[in-house]
Amino acid sequence: MVHRKNLFRGILLAAMFLTAPTFAADPVHFSSQAGATVTYKINIQIGIGKDAGKYPGTLTYQVKSATPELIQLTATGDLQGKASRPSSFFRSSNDSPLPTLESASCRGALLGITPLGKVEVVQRDDMLGLVLGTIGQLAIAPLPPAAAAPVNPRAAQKGADVAVTWDVSDTTTIARVSSPFGMTPSFASRAGIDNKKLSIATEKWKYVAHPAVRNRMKIDHQYELSAPDSDPPLKMQGEGIAFFNLEDGFYEQLQINRVLFQVDDGVEVKVPVSITVVRETEQERAAKIAAAKEAALKRTRPFTDIERRQWLQALAPGSSAAAAHRAMSDLNSRNQRQDPELAQALLKRAEISDKNMQPFYYSAAGRFDESIKQMAEDRRDYSRGIGTVKRTGAPVTTASRLVVGQILAKSRERFSGHEAVEVKEIHDRxxxxxxxVGGHGRVERVNVSLLRYPPDTVPQPVHVRAAPRARRVAPKPRVVMEEPEENDEVEDESEPEMDAIRTWTDKTGKFKIEASFLAVKDGKLRLKSADDKTIEIPLAALSKKDVDLAEQFQEESEAPANPFQVVTE
Structure with a gap:
């Protein structure tokens, strides 16, 4: 049985060997016309059959500037792998023994090549790091050098236009990365698993450039790589064909086929790799431009009554999550504008949506009503546990009353700012x-000094009881009383507060409840329990002490407010 890990490591060694070296020739050369642009469609396949990994993509070059010695190209492109679930890694089958490629792109990468195709400068291109080299160089291939030998010397001596050939060999140092397959270099480095082993590999190319037909030159090549000192040893063989347009100075099509051979546990494993790069036709380019213009018009045109009605129905509480998501995506594809009714529908949908979807609905709501934009942004920030919240409220103090499930902002110790957190447990000290928020991170125990309240625009998922209001109570005259006997209870001399939670007892003394006073009505005492439930009990069923206290609280609540306010003492 061949170990998949060793197979992966073997393929990693092939990273830099699929992009061939480049050569110079005159009059065949790359375009030096500033502003010239060409776009390619990329298709990559690793393996064959159901286990093959397929990766389509695009690549665009634009000539930024040119001198007789150097042509500067900006390269923009990416690969999009196909997967059964959203991921940054892709494969065609979950059971595939083959590795997957990282999603890769080059945004504004700068290439500096000679007019004859030799790469001199590479900046800001994302390395695929597997079997492709760099995406920005996939359509940069060699042109015949001036010293290329004719395939048929006798015909060449007679002045015939014949194919020319040249051989190239190179010895290079390759690095074996011991990180798991598919990890990005930065991730592997942070994880401490980016150890590398260096070994020597030899590459050989044999090129044949055929005479141009209608300004179109065909170039073949044979390729071989040998790395006998790698562990395990590997080799790669293959061929390729390309067609270069002499008139505009870009390749029209490239096809590269390779087979990676690796011996592992006495078994030779073959992994085929195929790369196709095809230039976009004028018709395809025109269709793409027309589609972009149509999309721009759609973004800016007014909403129709039918569209608004459909969106409101899809966002209503009774509709499915899929329908609501489609409506939100449609709205996000349109330009920002004022539509308070749609904004409120998005807000209401956010409140009943999955926590992972809430931030998207809040963001969409803010785009369609400027008056709620700040509130929508606050709710979006506090509905996710990722990143820094933009605003916070007052600090949490040691006198604050917190409850489990409450949403707060915690200072980010390693970074600046605060992040949204949920209270899971309340401790002493x-x-x-x-x-x-969302339960995606670890639970940690912190001091309340690191916490702040969210802005008032953020709703709490649990009832947060406000701290009792301060009341000025006149001191009661002290009365000298006899010391109570050991079994007598000592009465609390402090004045009870109306809205404080206290223990209420029935006349039998068997039943008690922790609650605060609300009102006395129709001979019944109404209380609010600590868990925010409203409870009623007949006054006749209460203890004498609690009946008196309830009647006292009711008189205080009905008494007129004192018009004389103390300004200074």
């Missing part, structure tokens, strides 16, 4: 356990 002014400490609480919190976790990033």
């Amino acid at each position: 002014n400490e609480v356990s919190v976790q990033p």
Whole structure:
């Protein structure tokens, strides 16, 4: 049985060997016309059959500037792998023994090549790091050098236009990366698994450039790589064909086929790799431009009554999550404008949506109503546990009353700013356990000094009881009383507060409840329990002490407010 890990490591060694070296020739040369642009469609396949990984993409070159010695190209492109679930890695089958490629792109990468195709400068291109080299160089291939030998010397001596050939060999140092297959270099480095082993590999190319037909030159090549000192040893063989347009100075089509051979546990494994790069036709380019113009017009045109009705129906509470998501995507594809009714529909949908989807609905709502934009941004920030929240409220103090499930902002110790967290447990010594909103991070125990309240625009998922209001109570005259006996209860001399939670007892003394006073009505006492439930009990069923207290609270609540306010003492 061949170990998949060793197979992966073997393929990693082929990273830099699929892009061939470049050569110079005159009059055949790359375009030096500033502003010239060409776009290619890329198709890459690793393996064959159901286990093959397929990766389509695009690549665009634009000539930025040119001198007789150097042509500067900006390269923009990416690969989009096909997967059964969203991921940054792709494969055609979950059971495939073959590795997957990272999603890769080059945005504004700068290439400096000679007019004859030799790459001199490469900047800001993302390395695929597997079997492709760099995406920005996929359509940069060699042109015949001036010293290329004719395939038929006798015909060449007679002045015939014959094919020319040349051989190239190179010895290079390759690095074996010991990180798991598919990890980006930065991720592997942070994980501490970016150890490398260096070994020597030899590459050989044999090129044949055929006479041009209608300004179109065909170039073949044979390729061989040998790395006997790698562990395990590997080799790669293959061929390719390309067609260069002499008139505009760009390749029209390139086809590269390789087979990677690796011996592992006495078994030779073959992994075929195919890369096709085809230039976009004028018709395809025109269709793409027309589609872009149509999309721009669609973004700016007014909403129709039918569209608005369909969106409102899809965002209503009774509609499916899929329908609501489609409506939100449609709205995000349109330009920002004022439509408060749609904004409110998006807000309401956010409140009943999955936590992972809430930030998207809040963001969409803010785009269609300027008056709620700040509120929507606050709710978006506090509905996710990723990143920094833009605004916070007052600091949490040791006197603050916190509850489990409450949303707060916690200072980010390693970074600046605060992140949204949820209270998971309340401890002694002014400490609480919190976790990033959404439950995606670890639970940690922190001091309340690191916490702040969210802005008032952020709703809490649990009832947060406000701190009792301060009341000025006149001191009661002290009365000298006899010391109570050991079994007598000592009465609390402090004045009870109306809205404080206290223990209420029935006349039998068997039943008790922790609650705060609300009102006395129709001979019944109405209380609010600590878990925010409203409870009623007949006054006749209460203890004498609690009946008196309830009647006292009711008189205080009905008494007129004192018009004389103390300004200074």
